[in-house]
Amino acid sequence: MIRALRKTCDRTGRFFGDTLAWQPSGRQYVVVAWGLIAGAIWLAISLAGDPGWTLPAFAGCYLVVLLASVCAIDGRYGIIPDSMVLALAAGGALQAYLWGPADFWWRGVEAALVFAAAALFRACYRWLRGHDGLGFGDVKFVAAGTLWIGAEGIPGLLLIAVVSALASLLILRSEGHELDRKQAISFGPHLAIGLWWIWVLGQQAV
Numbered sequence: 001m002i003r004a005l006r007k008t009c010d011r012t013g014r015f016f017g018d019t020l021a022w023q024p025s026g027r028q029y030v031v032v033a034w035g036l037i038a039g040a041i042w043l044a045i046s047l048a049g050d051p052g053w054t055l056p057a058f059a060g061c062y063l064v065v066l067l068a069s070v071c072a073i074d075g076r077y078g079i080i081p082d083s084m085v086l087a088l089a090a091g092g093a094l095q096a097y098l099w100g101p102a103d104f105w106w107r108g109v110e111a112a113l114v115f116a117a118a119a120l121f122r123a124c125y126r127w128l129r130g131h132d133g134l135g136f137g138d139v140k141f142v143a144a145g146t147l148w149i150g151a152e153g154i155p156g157l158l159l160i161a162v163v164s165a166l167a168s169l170l171i172l173r174s175e176g177h178e179l180d181r182k183q184a185i186s187f188g189p190h191l192a193i194g195l196w197w198i199w200v201l202g203q204q205a206v
Contacts, residue, residue, distance in 0.1 A: 008069050015072035024175070028168040029075050035164065035193040036071070039200045040064055046203065056203045059095050063148065063199060066091065067192040070141070074188030080137035085144050092147025110151040115143035138187050145195040153198040160194035161187065 019026035019033040026033075043060050047053040066087055074080050089111075096107040118139040125134065146154060165187060 008073070011076065012069050012072040015075060016068065026075070027175075028171045029071065029189050030171070031164050031167045032071055032075075032189045032193045036064055036068060036196055039193075039196045043200045043203060046200075055098060059091070060200070060203070062091050063088075064196060067196050070192050071189040074137070074186045078135075078186050080135075080141050080188045082140070085137070085140045088141065089144035089147055092144060096147055107147050107150060111143050111146040114146045114151055114154060115139065118142050134187065138191060141188060141191055145191070148195065149198045149202060153202065156198045156201075157191065157194035160197055161190040164190040164193050 015026055015029075016033050017023075019029050022030065040060070043056070047057055066084065070080055070084050070088075073084070092107070092111075093104065097104040118134070119136075122134045122136065122139055142154065142157070145157065149157065165185065168185065168190070
């Protein structure tokens with residue numbers, strides 16, 4: 001387990017180092033990398049002077065580190081490991097439980113409904129277009145993320161994710177890459193930045 005954590009940390013460090021340094025292997029995710037950093041700064045500023053800063057600060061550190069790892073793995077290998085999805089779900093469930101039993105159970109129901117809706121969308125897209133438009137790992141990620149932000153945060157998450165993905169596509173096009181409708185891109189990093197910012201803004205509202 002220690003070895004796996006060390007390997008994940010190394011991969012995450014290399015991924016963000018290459019991205020922030022505008023290296024070819026990671027420059028398409030520059031919006032994601034700076035988005036995570038900007039969200040962390042925003043959260044720190046919003047919690048300054050707040051007597052109840054402890055729980056959101058610890059939750060934010062846990063979430064941003066986990067999302068950074070998701071970005072690194074999915075950005076490089078095109079997969080979101082189930083272990084990371086489980087860690088995301090566990091953290092979200094714990095946060096909901098600490099907020100109150102009613103929130104805990106309702107968030108669980110919302111996560112199940114979001115999972116069903118996303119899985120149905122994925123199946124319908126494949127049936128209509130003949131290829132996947134959304135990875136199953138992305139479906140599980142969004143469902144786990146619902147435990148953090150609730151179903152009401154999903155539209156905002158998706159909006160930010162789509163804008164971030166479009167920015168990545170523009171960077172790829174500017175680099176001379178030929179893109180077509182069937183070319184797969186890793187959507188996990190963009191879902192991660194969407195989840196992060198919706199959660200951060202939700203903490204500010206609270």
